[in-house]
Amino acid sequence: MSGVDLVLILRYRKAVTYGHHVLLAALEEHRTTTSYEVVFAESAAATVEAIRASQGAARTLVLWSFYSPDAAALADELTTIREQAPGAVHVAGGVHATAEPVRTLDAGWDIAAVGEGESTLLTLVDQAGDPRGIQGLVYRDATGNLIRTGKAHREPLGTYRAFPLTYKRMNPIEITRGCVYACRFCQTPFMFSARFRHRSVENVRWHVDRMRELGKRDVRFITPTSLSYGADDEEPNLEAVEELLASCKEGIGPGGRVFFGSFPSEIRPEHMSVGALALVKKYCANDNLIVGAQSGSERVLEAAKRGHDVESVRRAVRLGIAAGFRINVDMIFGMPGEDPADAEASLRLATELAGLGARIHSHVFMPLPGTPWRDAAPGDVDPETIKAVSRLAQQGALYGHWEKQRQHAQQLAAAAAESPRPGKSRTLLPMKTVTKPVG
Structure with a gap:
């Protein structure tokens, strides 16, 4: 890793692979003058090894993503990693970091990424890991002052790919982001906004075609409410649903299968209808x-x-x-x-x-x-x-x-x-000086 500007170490856990894939998908299409390498670390020990191996790089970022129930256990893991391999900057993203950025910093992370992470990561890479001036971050500067730059930009769903081709890491295709229902116990609408953003049928089909080319045969979807695909409000749009399912079935081919309304998504009870069920029967394998x-x-x-x-x-x-x-x-x-x-x-x-x-x-x-x-x-x-x-x-x-x-x-x-305990503060780790264009 000697000579690169930036090493990105993904603390790659089974529960949050989708989030990492989305970031990598955005990154693989992004042109930048920063030279970087990506490392998948599937355990704490692998993370320690990767940090140690990155010492020749100008900067090393460890990217974490986790849900709130896992925050305490991962904070303990982070402490161990820091003790064994100092020198990296640890960045937390996902729903917990978005909801509790200051607590995330107090738990040991250097930077909390707030909101949707694609554009934030791209700018962070452009700046070779320097967080200054990047929208969508919360961190403490060298004097301990809390810096908040607001939530990241929200782009139309489809601006970035649903999974990366470079690393051949497939996952269910995110077809809808955000949710108009805003149930009081759910984090989704409060991270992604209480409105629907849908990936177009053409964009979804592009992903299905790539999956088939790579030998994948099962198509699944990520959505807060399956039968809301194509809808602007609470009323299902079955024409849009049929267009989606028909295109996906055609794209994955005779040996492939389409799954809809099953894991990792669900159907709202009031959306269930004879017509909707007929569509699932016609086009899907679940x-x-x-x-x-x-x-x-x-x-x-x-x-x-x-x-x-x-x-x-x-x-x-x-x-x-x-x-x-x-x-x-x-x-x-x-x-x-x-x-x-x-x-x-x-x-x-x-x-x-x-x-x-x-x-x-x-x-x-x-x-x-x-x-x-x-x-x-x-x-x-x-x-x-x-x-x-x-x-x-x-x-x-x-x-x-x-x-x-x-x-x-x-x-x-x-x-x-x-x-928060009075005076508790974690400042951003000192970064090596690097001369790179900011973009």
Whole structure:
């Protein structure tokens, strides 16, 4: 790595590969006068090794991306990496860094990237790792002053590729960014804005064609709500959905498969219709669909600003099962303000839907930073509810990591309750001088 201006080390973790791929996709099309190398570090030990190997470079940035439940564990990892391999600048991005940039700095990172990271990274590369004057960053200068440059630019979805070809790292294609529903527990609309931005059918097809050329045969999508593709508001646009699915099926070819409304995306219950299900049947290979119910209590759904009622959930499950799909229903227990009657309503709904043949994907409410409910108490699931949920799990009607989520919820609440310690400050690590054009 000797002689390059910049080394970019990706702390590459399975849970956040998509975010790194988007950045690399933007970078591979970007012209810059900065010479750089990219290193994938899939463990803490690999990160240490990569930092040590980069000492001949002018600057080394380690790029991190993580969700709020992982922040504490990764902060501990960062401490270990710093002790074993000093000298790199550690940059945190993603939803947690966007929602809690100052806490992210206090946890040990040098820079927090706020908002969408593509344009921020490109400018950071152009400036050979120097953060000064770049929009979308929060950091402390050499004197400890907090520098905030605002959120990064939001570009039309499709400005950058959904995955990089240079590294042949494929992932589901992000077809929609942002969400108009702005549920009070969800970080997505508060990071990407409460409106939809869609990738065009032509742009999606370009990606599918590249996937086929590289021998990939499965097409999946990233979207907060599948049947909102092509829509500007709450009303689905089935013509746009059909155009998308037909093009993707044609592009991936006879030996390929298209998956829609299944992992890693879902369908809102009020969007489920005979017509929508017919499109999935016609063009897609998935035999299951994910429906976001979240609660069986009308009161809780309204408080969460979900935008649908309980009957919509029942109707969606019945329609999906009648069409031959296995339905997985997301439900969150321990929502803010949930009382025993609300919990009982959710359990009754879960049991009813399981009786129809659905599976319940259970979650425990977590007060995620950046959401309207960030300061709410963590999900408190009473012993009787836990027993009932466990019985459903034993019957094969329920799955999910809800016990681990209870622990994460408690950790998030504890972190939010901590006030920053007076005088606590981490300044940006000294950078080697490099003469490069700023662009």
